[in-house]
Amino acid sequence: MRVGLFVTCLVDLMRPSIGFAALRLLETAGCEVVVPSTQTCCGQPGYNSGDEKSARVLARKLLREFEGCDYLVLPSGSCAGMIRVHYPTLFASDPDVLESIQRLSARTYELTDFLVNVLKIEKIPGRYSGSLTYHDSCSGLRELGVQAQPRALLSKMPGVTLSEMTESTTCCGFGGTFAVKYGDISARMADKKCEHIVKSGAAAVVAGDLGCLLNIEGRLRRRGDLLTRTLHIAEVLAGENGECT
Amino acid sequence: MHVSSMHFKRKAVEKLGDEKLQQALNKLQSKFVDGRAAAIAELPNFNEIRDAAADIRERVVTQLDDYLRRFELEATARGAEVHWAESVEEANRLMADIARRHHVRRIAKSKSMVSEECALNDHLESEGFDVIETDLGEYILQLAKEPPSHIVAPVVHKSKEEISDLFEEKHRRTRITEITELCREAREILRPKFLAADMGISGANFIIAETGSVLIVTNEGNGRLVTTLPRVHVAITGIEKVVPTLEDATTLLRLLPRSATAQSITNYVSILTGTRGQNDTEGAEHFHIILLDNSRSRLLGTELQPMLRCIRCGACMNHCPVYQNIGGHAYGWVYPGPMGSVLTPAFVGLENALDLPNASTFCGQCAVVCPVKIPLPDLLRHLRTRQVKQGLRPWRERVALRIWSWVAQRPSVYGLFSRLAVRMLRLAGGKEKRLHYLPGVSGWTKGRDLPAPAGRTFHDLYRRKPIA
Numbered sequence: 001m002r003v004g005l006f007v008t009c010l011v012d013l014m015r016p017s018i019g020f021a022a023l024r025l026l027e028t029a030g031c032e033v034v035v036p037s038t039q040t041c042c043g044q045p046g047y048n049s050g051d052e053k054s055a056r057v058l059a060r061k062l063l064r065e066f067e068g069c070d071y072l073v074l075p076s077g078s079c080a081g082m083i084r085v086h087y088p089t090l091f092a093s094d095p096d097v098l099e100s101i102q103r104l105s106a107r108t109y110e111l112t113d114f115l116v117n118v119l120k121i122e123k124i125p126g127r128y129s130g131s132l133t134y135h136d137s138c139s140g141l142r143e144l145g146v147q148a149q150p151r152a153l154l155s156k157m158p159g160v161t162l163s164e165m166t167e168s169t170t171c172c173g174f175g176g177t178f179a180v181k182y183g184d185i186s187a188r189m190a191d192k193k194c195e196h197i198v199k200s201g202a203a204a205v206v207a208g209d210l211g212c213l214l215n216i217e218g219r220l221r222r223r224g225d226l227l228t229r230t231l232h233i234a235e236v237l238a239g240e241n242g243e244c245t
Numbered sequence: 246m247h248v249s250s251m252h253f254k255r256k257a258v259e260k261l262g263d264e265k266l267q268q269a270l271n272k273l274q275s276k277f278v279d280g281r282a283a284a285i286a287e288l289p290n291f292n293e294i295r296d297a298a299a300d301i302r303e304r305v306v307t308q309l310d311d312y313l314r315r316f317e318l319e320a321t322a323r324g325a326e327v328h329w330a331e332s333v334e335e336a337n338r339l340m341a342d343i344a345r346r347h348h349v350r351r352i353a354k355s356k357s358m359v360s361e362e363c364a365l366n367d368h369l370e371s372e373g374f375d376v377i378e379t380d381l382g383e384y385i386l387q388l389a390k391e392p393p394s395h396i397v398a399p400v401v402h403k404s405k406e407e408i409s410d411l412f413e414e415k416h417r418r419t420r421i422t423e424i425t426e427l428c429r430e431a432r433e434i435l436r437p438k439f440l441a442a443d444m445g446i447s448g449a450n451f452i453i454a455e456t457g458s459v460l461i462v463t464n465e466g467n468g469r470l471v472t473t474l475p476r477v478h479v480a481i482t483g484i485e486k487v488v489p490t491l492e493d494a495t496t497l498l499r500l501l502p503r504s505a506t507a508q509s510i511t512n513y514v515s516i517l518t519g520t521r522g523q524n525d526t527e528g529a530e531h532f533h534i535i536l537l538d539n540s541r542s543r544l545l546g547t548e549l550q551p552m553l554r555c556i557r558c559g560a561c562m563n564h565c566p567v568y569q570n571i572g573g574h575a576y577g578w579v580y581p582g583p584m585g586s587v588l589t590p591a592f593v594g595l596e597n598a599l600d601l602p603n604a605s606t607f608c609g610q611c612a613v614v615c616p617v618k619i620p621l622p623d624l625l626r627h628l629r630t631r632q633v634k635q636g637l638r639p640w641r642e643r644v645a646l647r648i649w650s651w652v653a654q655r656p657s658v659y660g661l662f663s664r665l666a667v668r669m670l671r672l673a674g675g676k677e678k679r680l681h682y683l684p685g686v687s688g689w690t691k692g693r694d695l696p697a698p699a700g701r702t703f704h705d706l707y708r709r710k711p712i713a
Contacts, residue, residue, distance in 0.1 A: 175606025187692025
């Protein structure tokens, strides 16, 4: 099974360990993983800012890079949602590309969704010992239905205690450029998320999207909380720090 | 109503710092969010009802002219007069003309967001009529000279204490603080107003084509008094509120109160059909219905058409994390929250409400809870696209997006640029591995740190990865 891994631009820039963790999870499960070196951004920032033109250009680029794969997997619900849900809309009036786009969209998965529903993995390679609380990132949850999958995977890890926070499905306030354009509102939303995380008593917050994690970590630290860790689900599943470089 | 949506950002910051407002907004979660979830859970076939409701509303919107003509025919046959208003000015003029025609002086009103759209009270007062709001929330706002901040719970931004102060000042009575006492005092003041009113004005939750009826849902009973006691009743609503049949209305009624106030049904559901008959003991002698367009018909046939399905339940704002934190006033016009962020630019002009479509994280919860399945995030995104096409975005944003898109299309440039950028940011992060300030993204760093990147990009490391 040839699986294309799109690590996302945010992971590439900010936290490569997540990309390596995803790679390890897929390879351990027996996938032949392809990581095209020309991959950059899925086009979501442009798309959500009203620039459909640039989003289409980047979508075509991504299509060329991953067309030959059986599956396309991303360690991000947000970017996976962009490809699965929004790419077909972007090319709705472009029949030449639409068909290939639809084929790609149908084969695109968020990482935990892929591990649970396609690979059906039983054994988790990583080890983690301690309490975690899971934040449901918006696009993964509402566009792709990612909610039970990460929890199912975590439940297979003997050292993990999942301590659910209240309102785990409420937005953390990231929203891409929203966090910069409406920083005050965004920071308040992040602050409320942090309160729920701290109240859960967990040692670390886990999520499937690095955008949310950067937002939450940034707010936790500004609040003076230097202890609560922020981990990507791939890092936890692959071994605490995704240390496989 | 005056539009101040251009000041969204400044007002939102003000609201975030308003302690009293923040406490009042905390009520939303338990009252409306948890409450709605429980009310929906009572329906074993919620999804089927929701599908049916969305279908009904979509059918109306695609054949709006037919249903409106049928409504006019049926209403007129039962003695009502139907008036068409293309603009708010025309609606206001029609209302004042009707009042003059029937020699009206005193007017009692029940809640109507369309009348807020028209700033109807201001107009009627300027024409010399006495107008009193009789919905408790709207009455409080009339005393305080404030606009509503929510379409269902207009006074949600005020605390009980603020209302006590307001009543003490305006009623010139001893200060009382119990909610039941406050209600009793308002009732004492309002009851004579109902009895003295020559004309009642109401909104309409639905108008029914099949029977020419006006349907309103209320909890306080004031709607029933306003529409039956005075000799003249005028209902004012938007043209999109029509539904084909009474049966369709009952389908929608299974969702409207549940979505709005977490009730399986409101205390009162009034269906008003025609004028008082010879053998009737109650009802208005004259029944007028003003149907307002005010740009609604311009949405037909556009990407924004699904917005006309809206039944004004307010669930989208109750569940919106942005609304939950800033309340309704920051949005700057009649309709706040996600539905308002679509309607305001559509009704008052995209250029007069630039922030509204952008002030959303696209978390998608509004679309999840919408009883008529309006894809609100898609509509907001469409408005963002229109802003870009019309060159309405700030130049800095346009340049930043263009640079990003240019770079992202060129992997070698992206590689070079990204390797350099993450190295610099890593250095700037220092020992703490986080940045307290970063020029260009101060919106981020004002309220939180920026975790520093690892210093090497994934692709850089992957390229050098030893083959296992």
